Amino acid sequence: MPEATPVDRGTPILQLDQVVRSFGGVRAVDGCSFSIDRGSLTALIGPNGAGKSTVVNLVAGALKPDAGSIVYGGVDITGVVSHRIAGRGLIRTFQLSREFARMTVLENLVVVARGQSGESLFNALLRPRLCRREDRVLVERAIDVLDRFGLAAQRDMYAGDLSGGQKRLVELARAVMSEPELLILDEPMAGVNPALIDLLGGHIESLCRNGITVVMVEHNLEIVERICDHVVVMALGRTLATGVMSDLRSNSEVVRAYLGERLDEPTVR
Amino acid sequence: MSPILVYLATLVVYFFIYNIFGFGLNIQFGYAGILDFAFITFMAVGGYLYGAAALPHETPGSQIYYVLGLSWSFPLALLLGILGAGAVGALVGLIALKRLRSDYLAIVTLASGTLIYGVIGNFTRLFDGWEGLMGVPQPFTGALNLNANTFVLFFVLVSGVIMAILWFFANRLYRSPLGRAMRAVREDIDVAEAYGKNAFKLRMTAMVIGCIYAGIGGALTIAFITALAPAGWSTGETFVIWALLLIGGRGNNLGAVVGSFLVAVLFTEATRYLPAIGGNPNLIPDLRNIVIGVLLIVTLRFRPQGLVPEPKTNFFAVPLTSRVLRRVRHEEVVGA
Structure with a gap:
């Protein structure tokens, strides 16, 4: 099995080593190893059932691996619960938009900011001024983020009332608000129109330029080729190959497993 | 003193106590x-512990059994009720909140409530079993020289002040970052966890605070009516509190107040002394439950958010200096 080949720049921020996870008799992830470099924009691709989403869940702590190790920022986070992993700056989004529906767009952002002292019972009940002071800073930052994503006008709408595309943008804006070090996006482009794909792609690129390491699970190979500087290909729960998209196109194993006849014509959805 | 006035004052006390229940369940569910x-179970825990602490030591040979019997004053006995309800709430939370979600959690709470109901009913030595505690001394009557009527009026004040304080803190909790994080867990527990919120801790906090509210309501109930028996806190009583919150509007403490006025005062308590229809004493209580049930169904069908829905959070009550915000506001005004 090919070992992960790190790109030149940066040190690894995330390393998976022989990670295994079974559901009943199915080994959804079967000895998956790869590493992600700090500051990179990596795509995790592979056919349906390759185990991509399971890997995301394992890394983010939503599932516990049966074997193997996951190291994030030099610390072993194998089996650590998700809220603690998030607390260390590893944030993931979900395949379907999962906004906090009965909270406003602005609240969706403000609530995810990390390290709010008003989340302790004592401060919440007895130090309202401290809470308001912190909230004011957070609200201003949230409005700046929303503005960047073109959502400032929707700030007081319930997130559940937004259109599908807007929900995708809120998802990304919310992730930015939480100031991640490593952001894992699970199919951020699923079910959005081509114009919005470009917009989302641009946003994701700019996150990376601003120092956030991004891993995205994605089926749209055109956008992957355009914005990602590194690709990890998975099939049958294992890492099949890693590298840049143009090299992978000439890797016959990858082509057989995933790209197939679409080799010459990039997928446009 | 006119008996009408005393009756109305009694209704006001019930209203205030049901408000407290409404706030408590709203913190947990809303x-x-x-x-x-099992909400009513925590009311009972608070009530029994208050009663057992306020009662004098049990008299040998009286055939009335209970633990404690400490002749404690109102504040001390209330404190014990609060601690007891909070502790039992934490225990149930430990079982129900660690791994379980929505429907499974509901079944575990229901089972825990039934279990505690059975234990208290059958272990006569605890709180006199199915007979229940009675003769709990009414607080302040000696010190303030109150008679049966002036006590009721005085208790309007006591329960009113306590209710107001609890309302204030419930609202403050709602608006706080802690309340906001709780609502995020309510909306989507996985996403909240993925953003670093400790869902178990947040839900546990809501659970225990809600149970403390229930316990305070229970303590006030037994201090006011001087007795509490299992028949008064059957599962059906939990349903009344759920109905008042859903009809009034979950997520909104004002909704809990409106709901407790409609459901608990207007339909449940105020109908208690209506003359029996056609010589059938059960007809009015049965009709009452039918009316509440219909009201609940109609609400859920036509106004699922309740009569007074949860308000949108408005951050803009606080002055903001953001450049972007000024621009956005300007654009909205100018229409650019």
Whole structure:
């Protein structure tokens, strides 16, 4: 099995080593190893059932691996619960938009900011001024983020009332608000129109330029080729190959497993 | 004193106590999304512990059994009720909130409530079993020289002040970052966890605070009516509190107040002394439950958010200096 080949720049921020996870008799992830470099924009691709989403869940702590190790920022986070992993700056989004529906767009952002002292019972009940002071800073930052994503006008709408595309943008804006070090996006482009794909792609690129390491699970190979500087290909729960998209196109194993006849014509959805 | 006045004052006390229950369940369900079907059990825990602490030591040979019997004053006995309800709430939370979600959680709370109901009913030595505690001394009557009527009026004040304080803190909790995080857990527990919120801790906090509210309501109930028996806190009573919150509007403490006025005062308590229809004493209580049930169905069908829905959070009550915000506001005004 090919070992992960790190790109030149940066040190690894995330390393998976022989990670295994079974559901009943199915080994959804079967000895998956790869590493992600700090500051990179990596795509995790592979056919349906390759185990991509399971890997995301394992890394983010939503599932516990049966074997193997996951190291994030030099610390072993194998089996650590998700809220603690998030607390260390590893944030993931979900395949379907999962906004906090009965909270406003602005609240969706403000609530995810990390390290709010008003989340302790004592401060919440007895130090309202401290809470308001912190909230004011957070609200201003949230409005700046929303503005960047073109959502400032929707700030007081319930997130559940937004259109599908807007929900995708809120998802990304919310992730930015939480100031991640490593952001894992699970199919951020699923079910959005081509114009919005470009917009989302641009946003994701700019996150990376601003120092956030991004891993995205994605089926749209055109956008992957355009914005990602590194690709990890998975099939049958294992890492099949890693590298840049143009090299992978000439890797016959990858082509057989995933790209197939679409080799010459990039997928446009 | 006119008996009408005393009766109305009694209704006001019930109203205030039901408000407290409404706030408590709202913190659990409206804020944190916990389906607590044992809410009334925590009211009973608070009530019994208050009663057992306020009562004098049990008289040998009286055939009335209970633990404690400490002749404690109102504040001390209330404190014990609060601690007891909070502790039992934490215990149920430990079982129900660690791994379970929505419907499973509801079943565990329901089972826990039934279990505690059976234990208290059958272990006569605890709180006199199915007979229940009675003769709990009414607080302040000696010190303030109150008679049966002036006590009722005085208790309007006591329960009113306590209710107001609890309302204030419930609202403050709602608006705080802690309340906001609880609502995020209510909306989507996985996403909240993925953003670093400790869902178990948040739900546990809501659970225990809600149970403390229930316990305070229970302590006030037994201090006011001087007795509490299992018949007064059957599962059906939890349903009344759920009905008042859903009809009034979950997520909104004002909704809990409107609901407790409609459901608990207007339909449940105020109909208690209506003359029996056609010589059938059960007809009015049965009709009452039918009316509440219909009201609940109609609400859920036509106004699922309740009569007074949860308000949108408005951050803009606080002055903001953001450049972007000024621009956005300007654009909205100018229409650019």
